Amino acid sequence: MTLKLRSVGASDRGLIRSGNQDAVHAGPWLVAVADGMGGMAAGDLASAIAIDSVAPLDVETPEDGLIAALQGAIGTASARIRQAVAEDPERQGMGTTLTALLFARTGSCLALAHIGDSRAYLLRDGVLKQVTRDDTFVQMLVDEGVITAEQASSHPRRAVVTQALQGAEVSPAYATMVPWAGDRWLLCSDGLSNVVRPDTLAEVLVSYPDRTACAGRLIDLALRAGGPDNISVVVADVVPEDAA
Template structure:
């Protein structure tokens, strides 16, 4: 038996925004969420560029090159965003978050890449854990002990990211982990995590085993909470298959 990744994703523009600047990839080996910023067309473009740059990684990859593959994908995304800004100066300032998970062909390892404030959560043995750390101004305040995590959720500057893919040098976070059968990963834009509590996320992840329905159920909760932003969700399950 070999561990495999099975995923499903969904996205919604929410109830306030006129368009959707998020992008996602939900594949066999790779899952990713990107949240664009910097004006309507430019935000759309930045997130699409980022996801487009790493989508070719959705292939069987040896575990010893997982991180290098993600690094190369992010480097390509950065170059393409830089080129897009050079082609049209009105795109100056556009950028995107990116959170991506790449599963090894052997099923023995996975790698995670993260920049910005889209999140990756791991639901394992009934416990939900946020794996990524937000690259945001309020997270810096939390780290410095100036505000509590609860205060961060309602802080007026909670949407201010401290780094994103914008065509210049960036320092993404990379990590590797050993997957287990039964693990459930949630990747999401802040349109979900800003308005739905972690304990509620855990309840849905535990209660709805069907991936597509789980993704839609989480989006529905964000909409019920006002849907102030675009909402993107990817559910990825680690399964034991022959």
């Protein structure tokens, strides 16, 4: 059985921020979320550069070329951000997270690239798993056993990222996985994951089979929780080739 990816993306400014520094891509082969940082104009630009750099990957890619394709696109994004800062020194410090999922043309493999604190979750057989690891100060503390994951969720420095695309050398995380029919992926900025609990995310992903309705419900929940940040989500389903 040949598998395909079907996806929907949505983004909302939230209730506090004056603009939206997030950017998303939801296509048949590639899905991605970027969360810009470093001031309004610069954050917008950084996330847009990241998504514009990976968007050309939304084509049929052979299994053995997935990681290399993502590495190349992220290298391009980093170079473009570096150039943007060189053109305008006031952009110094701008950057963006990036979480991207690239589906192989055969449907038998997918690759994930991640840097920053946007997240990728996989719902498989009704169980939700966070696949990415946050590049944050508090995650470092959790890894070292200094604080618990529960304490991290309300830590005053939870927004401090330890890695992002800012034009310098970085070490994104890459992974490959075998997709299953029925898998549902959620990619999101921290405007969702910081205010909506994982068990609630799982409940919505299970309860709303329609991707558009599911994405809308997730954003609505983040807004109901105060919407303190920009909120971006991509809901992507692994389906048989002949499915809608």
